[in-house]
Amino acid sequence: MNDNDSTSSNLNCKLGMKSILPIFRCLNSLERNVEKCKIFTRSDKCKVVIEFLCRHGIRRTHNVCFQESQPLQVIFEKNMCSNTLVIQPRVLAEAIVLFTSSQEEVTLAVTPLSVCLKSSSDEPVDVTSSVYSEMFVGPDEFDFFQIGVDSEITFCFKELKGILTFSEATHAPIAIHFDFPGKPMALSIDDMLLEANFILATLADEPSRASSPQSLCLSPKQKRSEPLSSNSEAGKNVTSKAPECILRKVAPKRLYPKETLTDVSALENCGSPIMKRANGDRSEVSESSVSDTEEVPGSPYLRKFSCMFFGAVSSNRQERFNHPFDGLATASDSEEDMNDGSFSTF
Amino acid sequence: MKFRAKIVDTACLNHFTRVSNMIAKLAKTCTLRISPDKLNFILSDKVANGGVSMWCELEQENFFSEFQMEGVSAENNEIYLELTSENLSRALKTAQNARALKIKLTNKHFPCLTVSIELLSVSNSSRIVTHDIPVRVIPRKLWKDLREPTVPDADVSIYLPVLKTMKSIVEKMKNISNHLIIEANLNGELNLKIETELVCVTTHFKDLGNPPSASEDASQDRNPGQMAEVRIDIRRLLQFLAGQQVNPTKAVCNIVSNKIVHFDLLHEDVSLQYFIPAFS
Numbered sequence: 001m002n003d004n005d006s007t008s009s010n011l012n013c014k015l016g017m018k019s020i021l022p023i024f025r026c027l028n029s030l031e032r033n034v035e036k037c038k039i040f041t042r043s044d045k046c047k048v049v050i051e052f053l054c055r056h057g058i059r060r061t062h063n064v065c066f067q068e069s070q071p072l073q074v075i076f077e078k079n080m081c082s083n084t085l086v087i088q089p090r091v092l093a094e095a096i097v098l099f100t101s102s103q104e105e106v107t108l109a110v111t112p113l114s115v116c117l118k119s120s121s122d123e124p125v126d127v128t129s130s131v132y133s134e135m136f137v138g139p140d141e142f143d144f145f146q147i148g149v150d151s152e153i154t155f156c157f158k159e160l161k162g163i164l165t166f167s168e169a170t171h172a173p174i175a176i177h178f179d180f181p182g183k184p185m186a187l188s189i190d191d192m193l194l195e196a197n198f199i200l201a202t203l204a205d206e207p208s209r210a211s212s213p214q215s216l217c218l219s220p221k222q223k224r225s226e227p228l229s230s231n232s233e234a235g236k237n238v239t240s241k242a243p244e245c246i247l248r249k250v251a252p253k254r255l256y257p258k259e260t261l262t263d264v265s266a267l268e269n270c271g272s273p274i275m276k277r278a279n280g281d282r283s284e285v286s287e288s289s290v291s292d293t294e295e296v297p298g299s300p301y302l303r304k305f306s307c308m309f310f311g312a313v314s315s316n317r318q319e320r321f322n323h324p325f326d327g328l329a330t331a332s333d334s335e336e337d338m339n340d341g342s343f344s345t346f
Numbered sequence: 347m348k349f350r351a352k353i354v355d356t357a358c359l360n361h362f363t364r365v366s367n368m369i370a371k372l373a374k375t376c377t378l379r380i381s382p383d384k385l386n387f388i389l390s391d392k393v394a395n396g397g398v399s400m401w402c403e404l405e406q407e408n409f410f411s412e413f414q415m416e417g418v419s420a421e422n423n424e425i426y427l428e429l430t431s432e433n434l435s436r437a438l439k440t441a442q443n444a445r446a447l448k449i450k451l452t453n454k455h456f457p458c459l460t461v462s463i464e465l466l467s468v469s470n471s472s473r474i475v476t477h478d479i480p481v482r483v484i485p486r487k488l489w490k491d492l493r494e495p496t497v498p499d500a501d502v503s504i505y506l507p508v509l510k511t512m513k514s515i516v517e518k519m520k521n522i523s524n525h526l527i528i529e530a531n532l533n534g535e536l537n538l539k540i541e542t543e544l545v546c547v548t549t550h551f552k553d554l555g556n557p558p559s560a561s562e563d564a565s566q567d568r569n570p571g572q573m574a575e576v577r578i579d580i581r582r583l584l585q586f587l588a589g590q591q592v593n594p595t596k597a598v599c600n601i602v603s604n605k606i607v608h609f610d611l612l613h614e615d616v617s618l619q620y621f622i623p624a625f626s
Contacts, residue, residue, distance in 0.1 A: 091467070098440055098475060131433045132454075132478040138471040 011041060013066035015048060023050055023062045033058075041066070074199045078177035078186040082148030083110060085176045089167040091141055092174060096161060098133040105203065106160065108178075109152040114138065115145075120154045120203075143173050153181050154203035163187050163198050170194070181205045347425055347483070349380055349451040352412040359447055362409050363438040364592065365402070365616050370435040371589035372400055372620070377484060377492055378459075380415050380425040383407070387431075390491050397623040398582050401494055404616045418486055425451070426484035426492060429459065437461045437477035445472070457481050495621060498608060500600030501574035503559060504530040506609070507551045509597065512538070513587035515549050520580050522547065525625055528583070529575035530601055532556050532568060540580070557598055574601045582622045594618075 024030065036053040045063075052060040095117045099106060105120035118134035139145045167174050170191040178185035182204030189196045353359045369376060369387045373395075379386040385406055391399035406413045417423035441447050441463040448462040458478040465473040484492070506512065515538060519526060523540040530536040536551040586609060596612040609620040 098477070100436070130480065131437065132458075133437070134476050136474045137467075138473070140471050141467060141473070 012069055012071060013041075013048070014069040015064050015066050019064045023064075074184075076184055076186060076199050078175075078188060078197070081177040081179050081186070083151060083176075083178050084144060084146045085110070085115065085142050086144035086173050087137075087142050087176070088173050089164055089171070091137065092160075093164055093168070095135045095137070096164060098135055099157060100131070102130075103157050105154050106157045107152055107154045108176075110147050111150045112139075112147045115142070144175070149180065151178065151180050153178050153185055155185060155200045159198070159200055160187075163189075166196070178202070347418060347451060348414065348416040349425055349449070350412070350414050351406070351410040351449050353409055353447045354411045354445070356443075358409045359438075359441060359444060361614065361616075363435070363441065365404065365613070366431070366435040366438050368589045368591065368613075368618070369402060370431040372585065373431055375428060376400070376431050378427045378429060378481075379492065380427070381417070382415060382423060385409075386494075388492050391495075391621065391623070396579055396582055399495055399621045401619045402616065403618075408615050422486060422489075424489070426489060427451075427457070427459065427481040428484055429479060429481045433477075433479045434459070434461070437463075437479060440475055440477075441465075451481075452478070454478055457483050495619065497610075497619075498600065498602045498606060500608065501568070501603045502530045502532055502601045503557050504532075504534065504536055504599050504601075505555045505557060506597040506599050507536065507554060509587055509590045509593055513584070513590075516580060516584050516587060519547060519549075520584055524580055525577055526580040526583060527575050527577045528599070528601065528607055529573040530554075530599065531573045532570040535573075536599070537573070574603045576601055576604060576607045576622075576624045578607060578622045579625050586620050586622065 030052070033054045034052045035055060038051040038053070039048065040051075041048050042063075046065055046067075047063045048066050050062040050064065052062075054060060098117075099119060103119055107118050107120045109116040109118065115137045116134055117137070119130070119132045163174070167189050170189055170193070172189050172191035175188045175190065176185065177188070181202050183202065184199050185202050187198040187200065353362060365387075373387075373389040377386075377388040377390070379388055383406060385404050387400070387402040389395060389398065389400035391397050415423075415425065417425050438447075438461070441461075443465065444463045445466050446464045448460075450460050450462075452458050452460045454460075457480070459481050461477045461479065463475040463477075465475060467473050516526065519538065519540045522545065523542050525540070527539040527541070528536070529539065534552065534554040534556055536554055537548050538551075539546065539548045590611070592613065594611040594613045596610075598610040600608040600610065602608070604624050606621055606623045609618075609622075611618045611620070
């Protein structure tokens with residue numbers, strides 16, 4: 001999204017976390033010293049340039065190599081879920097304390113009268129060490145409570161902890177959308193600054209769940225190593241199918257218009273580590289779709305697939321945000337799923 | 347066998363949590379003995395522990411508003427449970443601002459100590475948290491190994507200095523040597539010594555005071571300046587000191603020359619006895 005390159009299309013790229021994190025690590029010193037941060041790409045060199053314009057005329061430039069990637073697309077309509085809970089992250093954080101880090105999975109059991117977070121009973125019980133814990137939370141502790149169907153879903157505890165850590169930075173409530181076991185669940189955070197959706201797989205009840213866990217786990221990994229070749233194939237296949245089931249148009253998030261400088265300072269003051277907007281500059285943080293799969297080799301139980309989507313901070317370029325999922329290829333395995341529209345083994 | 351108890355007072359709950367944290371630091375696995383008046387946390391002296399043993403006793407009526415137990419039999423009205431100490435302390439940690447805490451012995455596929463906590467949340471509604479801690483019931487034939495240890499006739503008894511100070515010193519000494527000599531005399535002097543080929547380091551504590559001796563003869567015969575010493579594994583001492591988060595109300599060290607060191611602590615109303623044998 002170079003200034004000169006106004007006709008360029010969306011850039012979907014991957015940046016190593018180990019490269020990016022150290023750049024933004026020391027928040028205090030960034031807030032004290034940095035006046036402006038510019039982020040732009042140099043497509044000729046496959047680099048994303050992060051430039052800090054600091055006080056006293058100091059300019060610090062970081063060049064981070066990127067890899068083009070076609071992230072996976074998740075077809076999941078969270079608003080169609082029968083069960084929706086909205087809760088403050090603090091409440092969830094209090095529940096998380098109950099479980100040890102050795103716990104791999106937790107179960108969320110809901111009825112119209114109560115919500116219970118408990119240790120997953122599917123795990124092999126080691127008599128000497130594992131404590132079974134459960135916490136009941138009353139409906140009035142939720143900001144929004146809608147239970148259409150009694151359900152007990154089991155999902156990865158580590159992911160939940162990670163999501164909570166993330167949400168504590170935004171102080172926005174977390175919305176949990178889910179249905180029945182086996183169907184993915186969504187945890188979303190909808191803040192003024194960003195919208196994040198975490199799609200987690202849930203443990204399916206039926207024994208046939210062991211169908212193709214390995215291939216599902218490995219293929220996205222393969223995708224990462226050869227993004228261009230395999231995805232272009234998938235891309236071709238995708239377009240041959242009915243396009244409406246693939247692309248989800250998310251309403252663009254119109255945030256702070258360029259003129260209100262006060263909003264920028266509010267951004268800076270709230271210390272959001274994610275977005276720093278260049279003042280008066282049309283550079284923006286391109287949305288990044290990160291697909292993160294955990295390989296569970298040989299495990300017949302849970303295919304752990306989590307996918308995280310960010311909605312980016314504002315810009316004038318509305319057209320970029322009309323089709324946020326454009327150009328995202330689907331995982332080749334899920335093409336079969338798309339045929340019947342079901343998503344249970346994703 | 348039955349056991350149910352309830353704590354409603356916040357101060358009692360916090361005290362019980364502190365005791366549980368201390369036990370978790372002192373012993374990974376311990377035995378909980380439940381009797382009509384007391385609760386004991388016991389670590390028996392096995393080779394696996396390095397011969398260290400522990401006996402912690404608390405009077406149940408100082409903590410529980412309700413306490414009911416039924417032992418193995420009428421003549422043996424006690425229950426011995428083996429559990430992982432950390433499980434209990436972690437469960438109690440979630441009871442920080444609880445309205446009520448209930449502990450009971452249950453059988454859910456296997457024997458458990460179920461800790462049930464009623465929390466009062468911000469929105470004024472109750473939240474119920476339950477932890478099922480797996481335990482192993484110890485059969486009666488093994489109870490003889492878990493009896494209260496006899497307090498040895500000490501050569502020297504002395505009050506300990508501030509434990510935090512002791513701990514920081516021992517921590518540094520651990521880097522130099524694996525063994526430490528603890529010696530004391532009836533003049534209120536206590537030394538912690540380490541010796542290696544290259545260096546000897548001694549820390550001297552003075553004016554500690556000695557508790558009145560149990561037997562008059564022994565104290566009269568003994569030269570007050572003469573040190574009684576024991577050579578112990580420094581890690582055991584450090585583990586003991588690390589478990590004391592709060593300085594105890596009373597702390598006595600009894601040394602039997604070249605045999606064993608016995609620490610006798612009182613944390614408010616909870617007594618803790620810790621034995622570290624001489625390094626052989």
